[in-house]
Amino acid sequence: xxxxxxxxxxxxxxxxxxxxxxxxxxxxxxxxxxxxxxxxxxxxxxxxxxxxxxxxxxxxxxxxxxxxxxxxxxxxxxxxxxxxxxxxxxxxxxxxxxxxxxxxxxxxxxxxxxxxxxxxxxxxxxxxxxxxxxxxxxxxxxxxxxxxxxxxxxxxxxxxxxxxxxxxxxxxxxxxxxxxxxxxxxxxxxxxxxxxxxxxxxxxxxxxxxxxxxxxxxxxxxxxxxxxxxxxxxxxxxxxxxxxxxxxxxxxxxxxxxxxxxxxxxxxxxxxxxxxxxxxxxxxxxxxx
Numbered sequence: 001x002x003x004x005x006x007x008x009x010x011x012x013x014x015x016x017x018x019x020x021x022x023x024x025x026x027x028x029x030x031x032x033x034x035x036x037x038x039x040x041x042x043x044x045x046x047x048x049x050x051x052x053x054x055x056x057x058x059x060x061x062x063x064x065x066x067x068x069x070x071x072x073x074x075x076x077x078x079x080x081x082x083x084x085x086x087x088x089x090x091x092x093x094x095x096x097x098x099x100x101x102x103x104x105x106x107x108x109x110x111x112x113x114x115x116x117x118x119x120x121x122x123x124x125x126x127x128x129x130x131x132x133x134x135x136x137x138x139x140x141x142x143x144x145x146x147x148x149x150x151x152x153x154x155x156x157x158x159x160x161x162x163x164x165x166x167x168x169x170x171x172x173x174x175x176x177x178x179x180x181x182x183x184x185x186x187x188x189x190x191x192x193x194x195x196x197x198x199x200x201x202x203x204x205x206x207x208x209x210x211x212x213x214x215x216x217x218x219x220x221x222x223x224x225x226x227x228x229x230x231x232x233x234x235x236x237x238x239x240x241x242x243x244x245x246x247x248x249x250x251x252x253x254x255x256x257x258x259x260x261x262x263x264x265x266x267x268x269x270x271x272x273x274x275x276x277x278x279x280x281x282x283x284x285x286x287x288x289x
Contacts, residue, residue, distance in 0.1 A: 002045060002052040002116070002262045007189045009051075010058040018070065020098035026050065026077035028069045030057040037064035038112055038135065038279055039103055043096065044069070045117030045141075045262075046155075046205060049076035049193055052116065055268035056275075063276040065112075068103060072122070074201030076193050087204035093125035100126075100133040109286075110135030112279055116264060117141050117236065118205055121212055124219055131222040136282055138227040138275060141261050143237030144245040145214040151236050155206040162199040171195065216248050226251040227278045231259030231266060252278050 009015065009028050017024040028050045040060070044052045050069035060067045073095055074080025074087060085091075100111045113134045115123030120142020127137055146152065161170050171194050219226065228246035230239060232255050239255065246253040254274040259266035 002048040002265055003190065004051045004054050004186070004265050006054055007051045007186060007193075009054050010061075012061070013057055018068070018099060018102055020095075020102045022095050022098040023073075024078075025073075025095070025099060026071040028054070028057065029066070030061045030068075031066045032061045032064045035064060036066050036105075037283060038109065039066045039068070039105055040112040040114055040275075040279070041096070041099055041103060042067060042069040043072065043113075043115040043119030043123050044075065045119050046209060047194070047197065047202065048116065048119070051076075051189075051193070052262065053264055056264055056272050059269055059272035060275065063272070063280075065276070065279065068099075070099060072119075072201075074198035076196050080198040080201055082198065082200050084200045084204040087198075087201045089122065089125050089208050090129070092122045092205075093129050096122060096126035097130055097133060104133065112136045112138070112275075114138040114140060114275070115142055117261065118209055121208060124215060127222055127224055128215065128218050131224045134224060136225040136227065136279065137219075138229055138278065139245075139251075140264065140271075141230045141234055141236065141242075143241055144216045144248075146212045147209050147236050148238065152210040155210050159203045159206045162203055167195050167197070167199060216245055220249050225282055227254065227275075228252070229254045229256070229263065229271070229274055231256050231261060231263045233260045236261050252281075254278075 013028050013030040015028055018027045042053045050071050053069040057067055071078040072092060103111055111134055113123050120139040123137060171191055226249050228242055228251045230242050256263040256267045256270050263271045
């Protein structure tokens with residue numbers, strides 16, 4: 001579970017519901033004070049939420065980018081159903097396409113899409129359905145296929161628990177196994193977030209994490225610029241695997257020193273700088289000399 005250092009967005013961030021052709025989605029929407037150089041849509045990971053990107057909002061906005069971080073269907077403040085089929089990967093991908101359409105800018109430059117972990121798999125699926133709304137794709141700590149075996153076991157245990165226990169009971173069971181250093185000051189906010197997730201969403205997306213096929217060749221065929229960003233260590237997709245994926249894609253590659261599976265919360269300033277560098281380079285390449 002991602003543990004954002006704070007759930008409080010910086011001043012100037014608007015928390016609202018983004019209306020789309022597929023319903024409303026809770027978002028944190030941060031626009032720069034001056035000229036907007038681009039728009040980015042950020043998708044959180046498994047058990048995460050839009051708040052996982054709070055620490056990125058200010059530095060990305062200062063660089064001139066409008067940032068919209070979203071709770072997906074059944075995540076935290078976005079409603080969902082109790083039917084697992086509504087969280088099929090294609091359904092979630094179509095939600096992302098609808099969100100991108102709602103954010104489309106008049107100059108047709110496209111939306112920069114960023115997906116963390118599970119969010120990266122969903123972002124990739126959206127691009128494979130239709131790459132045209134997007135200017136780029138950043139896969140943040142998100143690999144080419146299913147998660148490592150140890151993580152598959154954890155996801156299976158959690159899914160089994162969710163079929164027989166309430167969300168509150170599962171929370172207490174999980175916290176009982178957390179080492180003391182894992183306890184964070186915003187523990188109550190994390191608990192509230194957990195309780196608002198839909199169990200069906202966690203079960204369905206957990207299955208996706210454990211069974212995702214390798215779709216790197218399909219992504220390469222879209223010709224969309226890709227950025228593979230991660231920490232220097234990762235227990236979900238090993239860093240050498242992410243290195244190899246970037247090589248296969250011909251992608252821009254960034255390792256964030258001092259970060260692990262969540263560079264967005266571990267080292268937000270460095271992560272923001274890496275995103276801005278990638279986006280600025282694309283913007284410069286598209287600007288006539």
